[in-house]
Amino acid sequence: MSEDLKRLAAEAALGEVQSGMRLGIGTGSTAEHFVRGLGARVRGGLDVVGVPTSERTAALAREEGIRLETLENCPELDLTVDGADELDARLTLIKGGGGALLREKIVATASTRMVVIADAGKRVSCLGAFALPIEVVPFGLRATRHSIESALAALGYSAVPALRGGTEPFVTDGQHHIFDVELGQIHDPVAVSEALLRIPGVVDHGLFIGIADAAYVAGPDGVDRLTPAAG
Numbered sequence: 567m568s569e570d571l572k573r574l575a576a577e578a579a580l581g582e583v584q585s586g587m588r589l590g591i592g593t594g595s596t597a598e599h600f601v602r603g604l605g606a607r608v609r610g611g612l613d614v615v616g617v618p619t620s621e622r623t624a625a626l627a628r629e630e631g632i633r634l635e636t637l638e639n640c641p642e643l644d645l646t647v648d649g650a651d652e653l654d655a656r657l658t659l660i661k662g663g664g665g666a667l668l669r670e671k672i673v674a675t676a677s678t679r680m681v682v683i684a685d686a687g688k689r690v691s692c693l694g695a696f697a698l699p700i701e702v703v704p705f706g707l708r709a710t711r712h713s714i715e716s717a718l719a720a721l722g723y724s725a726v727p728a729l730r731g732g733t734e735p736f737v738t739d740g741q742h743h744i745f746d747v748e749l750g751q752i753h754d755p756v757a758v759s760e761a762l763l764r765i766p767g768v769v770d771h772g773l774f775i776g777i778a779d780a781a782y783v784a785g786p787d788g789v790d791r792l793t794p795a796a797g
């Protein structure tokens with residue numbers, strides 16, 4: 567999908583930002599458009615403080631002259647704006663393609679509102695075409711992989727978790743690793759979430775359930791503002 571659509575979604579979300587806000591700032595290529603747009607507004611006089619969801623976002627935000635705080639010093643946020651790898655009609659998300667899912671979920675959950683920005687290619691009727699990222703501690707990787715496989719098998723999935731980075735595993739900002747799991751279709755995200763979170767080596771996963779309040783989705787015909795469908 568084109569960078570233009572990502573930028574359009576990001577620009578639309580900037581309309582929700584007001585002076586005085588404490589902002590969670592997401593990670594990824596779409597979020598980068600948001601950071602650049604936010605930087606331009608800050609240079610124009612907008613007064614906000616940002617809590618970044620990754621070291622990568624922090625570096626870009628600093629370059630843009632955005633005032634940053636840690637979540638430790640600023641534990642209650644007004645709004646988080648972040649991208650997603652997939653979103654469905656309920657605004658359940660898959661995130662973590664960029665490897666920042668844990669901080670992203672912590673920051674979004676600390677926010678009164680979370681707004682997603684995405685191009686229309688991310689919108690799906692059923693989550694799961696994008697491999698689900700699962701963040702795990704490095705200790706006991708093989709045992710954790712086995713537990714993930716067993717837990718998913720009990721839900722009817724024959725999925726093989728792939729360690730991101732392979733022989734040179736990807737390391738998250740929290741010094742963890744990520745397994746990516748191809749599930750195909752996730753009909754019951756809550757069941758998948760609960761099963762994964764019962765595994766001790768699993769820190770978190772990329773399913774965001776009941777966290778997003780709205781989404782700006784940009785397609786060839788413009789930007790749609792979505793809110794979670796009931797049911």
Ligand SMILES: O=C(CO)[C@H](O)[C@H](O)COP(=O)(O)O
Nearest residue numbers: 594595596649662663664666
């Ligand atoms: O969850 C994420 C990072 O952990 C990103 O928001 C997600 O991967 C979308 O990225 P992009 O905007 O580059 O498509």
